[in-house]
Amino acid sequence: MAMIDLDHGPGAPAAEHRRRVWPAVAAAVLLSGLVSGLAVHRWDEQRGRDTVGVLVLADASDWVGDRVEAGSQGTARIYGHVAIVNAGPAAFRVRGLSGITVNTITVPDRWVDPAGVSYQGFDIELPCAGTDLFAMRVTVRVEPRDAAVRNVDALLDGHPWAREFTKACA
Secondary structure, eight states: OOOOOTTSOOHHHHHHHHHHHHHHHHHHHHHHHHHHHHHHHHHHHHHHHHOEEEEEEEEOSOOTTOEEEEOSSSEEEEEEEEEEEEEEESOEEEEEEESSOEEEEEOOOOOBOTTOEEEEEEEEEEESTTOOTTSEEEEEEEEETTSOOEEEEEEEOOGGGHHHHHHHHO
């Protein structure tokens, strides 16, 4: 029968076991850090690829046919153009513009790269009373390369049409 000294643990077998376990623990920690870093990197890359930034600007560069006319029953009709600017980071195609009863819009089928511009023609009929041309809510329908079609809300400052709009409503 062997005696066990409780004041002193067995020396050699435990130390040898620790020497074999520490490299395995260190490898597991290193591997889990590497896998976690890769997962976060891919998640961040995917999130950036799906992000779409859009600015909608009134284009007052006197396109042929741009005008404001009196409409029917207290309305005015604007025939104009907007510049849809890709604020990045993903390229997209413009699929539509809505939010303020857009009757027609010309949508060229081309990719708009980050910092690129797509000029869109439209005509809208707006009520003369209560229309704030300086903060019109619009929704731009875009299709990024790596994601599904989505709607992006924006504000359109229609001050280039304000004077003609006031005249048409008088």
